[in-house]
Amino acid sequence: MADSLLNIGKSAVLANSRLLNTTGNNIANINTPGYVRQRTTFVAEQFGLGVGQGTTERLVNEFAQKQLRRDTTNAAYSSQYLAEANRLDALFSNAANSIATGMNNLFQQIQTANNDPTQLSNRQLVIGTSQSLLDQFNSMSTLIADQEQFLNQQMDVYVSEVNDLISQISSYNNDIVSYGSTSSRPVPLDLLDRRDGAILKLSEYLEIQTLDSASGEKLVFMGSGQALVVERGEFNLLSLRGEPDPIDRNLRLTLNSNAAVTVELSAQGVGGKIGALTDYRLQVVKPVQNQLGQLALSLADSMNTQNKLGLTLNGTLGQDLFRLPVAQGLAFASNPSNGRVNVEIEAGRANQLPPNDFLLEVIDANTITVTALDEFGRPTSNSKTLVSATGFPATFSAADTADSDLFGLKLQVGSVLPADKFVLKPLNAAARSMQMASNRAEDVALAGPLRGEFMSTNLGNGRVEGLKVLSTDPASSAFTSSSLINGPYTVTYQGQDSISNEFVFRITDASNTLLGEARFNTNNFNNVLDNTAGPPTLKESLGFDFNLTGVPRPGDTFTIAFNSNGFNDNRNGLDIAALQNAALVRRSPAPFGTAVNQYSFNQSYATMVGNIGERTRQARTADEANNAILEQSTLWYESLSGVNLDEEAADLVRFQQSYAAAAKILATSQTIFDTLLQAVR
Template identity: 80%
Template sequence: MADSLLSIGKTAVLANSRLLNTTGNNIANINTPGYVRQRTTFVAEQFGLGVGQGTTERLVNEFTQKQLRRDTTNAAYSSQYLAEANRLDALFSNAANSIATGMNNLFQQIQTANNDPTQLSNRQLVIGTSQSLLDQFKSMSTLIADQEQFLNQQLDANVSEVNDLISQIATYNNDIVSYGSSSSRPVPLDLLDRRDSAILKLAEYVDIQTVNSNSGEKLVFMASGQALVVERGEFNLFSLRGEPDPNDRVIQLTLQSNNDVRIELDAKGVGGKIGALTDYRLQVVNPVQRQLGQLALTLADSMNTQNKLGLTLNGTIGQDLFRLPAAQGLSFSTNSANARVSVSIEPGESGKLPPNDFLLEVIDANNIRLTPLDDMGNPITANAKNINSPTGIPGVFNSADVADGDLYGLQLQVDAAVAGDRFVLKPLNAAARSMQMATNRAEDVALAGPLRGDFTAANLGNGRIEGVKIFSTDPGSSAFTSSSLVDGPYTVTFQGQDSADNDRFVFSITDINGVTLGEARFSSNNFNNVLENSVGSPSLKDTLGFDFSITGVPRAGDTFTIAFNENGFNDNRNGLELSALQNASLVRRNPEPFGAAVNQYSLNQSYATMVGNIGERTRQARTADEANAAILEQTTLWYESLSGVNLDEEAADLVRFQQSYAAAAKILATSQTVFDTLLQAVR
């Protein structure tokens, strides 16, 4: 009996000592990050001979742990996304940075100049306000570019941290496997804690899934299926590459077994902080930079185009007010050595420019293809433009080289490229910070109309020339020189009705030498757009570069003159056209064909839409962050309810185990007493 009591007492003391050690370890590590509460359990020995084998294990619910990782990924994603979005939202919500205010100030100054076109100071204000607007564009675009660089720096740092965590997890797997699973050499529980902590930390950066292997290793995969940590301690690492643009960092997975094998990861679904950075760049930063460049180019090109249709204070045809930048195409590493492409805006075609990047592919010696790219960088093949060059490459190509006349407002110069060469074109990326003024002379603001229409005093009718419209002042495609009309002024004579031609009304147009340039015929007495109705092709409107209408009722033989507007200093007709650009639909929304939908904004509408999208993205990010933070807090409490250390519970266990330890010690004392009694009985 004494022998049994001794055995029972010994196992009881050892068991309770182990329970006290486990409880004490829990209390000691209550503030240790990643520590999982431990519990020791025992089984009874057979035949009532005390306590049997004891096992210490971590209290972890696998489902709760996976839920915690998932919610950690979501919360890290929304928090990082919101932090980046807040920066851009604060930039554009500040009234002092408003591009809309700058544009409105410019058009207000143009209107002031229209009120008194003879005042040089008013025109100088137009030049000064234009320069201020360019400075605003440059400042905003530079700040966005700086944020893009900051995003890349964060990506570099995060990828380095992720690779470190991946290698740590692989090392932990190796260490755990080396212990085996036998009871004689159990895996240290703190090693499992460290591995789980590393996996949870990894979940902050990317969305991951884990699988338990038979050997005790944790296999880690991305949510999209790519392996990060596999069996036998092997792992794959992240890397960043920008191809062809080094600033557009693309995430790749590099195989440890073969560094030459790189898997490019889809930007969608990466999750975590890295996913937030890539998504934010693709969804917000890049589109805003392109839209800002599109707005700047459209405004500048539209004003250039209209200014060239007017007359300056010096009495000459207007020229460009702004100098538009060109951009170099980004060449892929597989291109031929000397392949080069540059892209610029075709003058007067900015209304066809969508807020997209483009892919240029050289098909063969005579054919190239231009395809707009979506926000993710994928080609929108339905809107590709094919260009055939009978003279081959190199060459300069614009809207005249495509069947529908819509090359997205671009002018391409392709040099030394061969079949298979590809380029990414980003004409908008640096446009807002690269534009410059083409002149600083106030006299170059062309407020006057270049033509003057008049009637002859001897006319019998009351016909008048109205609505003179200028379409081109290019000496190569119109009747204009820099300061006159070729063989002008022109005489317009109303011939009356021609009974031989279905009673049509006929006007003849002659030059200063009496040479007839053409006739215009009307079936009614509505004499709008006289030159457009000229007989023959092309019409006189296309060859002369202007048109006009005649109002009232002219009589046969009445004549009218169209002359160059010499000394037209007090004229603001072209200035009014410049002012009208403020509300005109000039900015293309997307690369969809014109007419398929409402596809153009005004300048202010374009800017308001851009700012509204930034605000909406920020609001969505704020809502998602609040929701994900609340869910993570709830999941953490759920996880901690089992795996976290509860001081009240541990204190109660400590008292209970102390009492059971003392009781076990009493068993040993009782055993000693019984043994002594037996010895005395046999003396």
């Protein structure tokens, strides 16, 4: 009996000592990051001979742990996204950086110049304000490019940290398998804590899933299914220069033990901090950079176009005020040739330019396709097919497409071969690459180049109104730099045709050569030159048109002459000022020409800034929600796995008492044994 009681007391003392050790360890590690509360349990020995084998285990709820990792990923994603969005939002919300203010100032100075066209100082203000606006575009675009470079630097740092964590998890797996290979070497519980801590830290950077292998290893996968940690192996995450744009970052997985095993990763759905960086780049930074470049090009090209339709203070036709940049297509490394592609904006067609990048593919020896890309770099359904009768090299413009819409691009395609591919990014650096083409105040063309007059001998009250200049290019119009070819032109009203009942106007040049007749079915004499026989009509061949108002009498004569000495004329200046509210910015690569697909300059900028603010607001809301959810998940997880001092203190008292009771059993056993010895003496 004493022997049994001794064994019972001994096992009880050892068991309670172990319980006290477990409780003391919990209390000691209450402030240790990643420590999981431990619990020791025992089974009763057979036949009532004391306490049996004890087991110390970690208190972990697998469901709570997975939820904690998932919510950590979401909270890290929204926090990183918000941090990046706040930078761009602060940049565009600052009134000092407002492009809209710069554009409004420019058009205000144009209006001031229109009020007194003879003042050279007013025109100089137009030039100065134009340069200031270019400086604003340059500054904003450069800051966006700097942020993109900062994203790349963060991406490189995060990828390095991910690789370190993957290596740690794989190393912990190997140690755990080694410890757990025999019953005499159980796995140290702190090793499991460290592995779980590394996995939780990894979930900040990527969305991950885990599986338990039969050997005790934790297999880690990305949310999209790609393996990161496999049995006895690991992958390294690589951040590579983009293809074909080196500024971009591509993600790839490479097996550590065999570099030939690689997995290309999509830029979407990565999750965590790295996913936030890639999504923010694709959803905000790149679109904003493109939209800023589109706005700059549309504004500059429209002003160039209109300025060339007017007369300068020197009495010559206007020229470009802004110099538009030329971009080089980015060739894929797999291209069969070393051919090049240059892309620029076709003069007068920037209003056809959508805020997209483009993919140029060489189909055969004569054919290329140009396809608009979406924000993720994927081809859209908006594509143009271009054919060169002479092969390559070749130059393509809007005239080479069936619908005269080549997205506003002019392409210079070099010696390319079939299967060559290029990414075209005409907008990416446009806002910081534009320059002034002229700094001379005299070159602001405020005057209209034509003057319409009526003869004093006319019997009717007809007048020339609405002179509209369409082209001043000597190759496609009647204009030279300072005169009209064979001008002035004379328009003589012939009266009403007795057979057709049409109202007839005869148009002749300075040598009285008949150029054509304009015929009207009604007495609404609008667009006189467009009503001549064609094609081409006189409107198309001369490059201008006009209306006749009032009631002319047969024999009345009108003249259209070059506007020599038109210093006090502001008709073209008014057309330049009207550009402020014109719909000249294309919203998307969808079919061109619909009203819903066209913006004014201010509408385009307001939409861009509004999108930035909306993205930031959404990120702020998501960050608040995800952090609240993470807090709940952490409390749920900690409710079981965290150390509670009150509970541990209660256990400590209870185990102290049971330890003292177990010691009494040993003392009782000793007393009984001593009594038995005395009885047999």
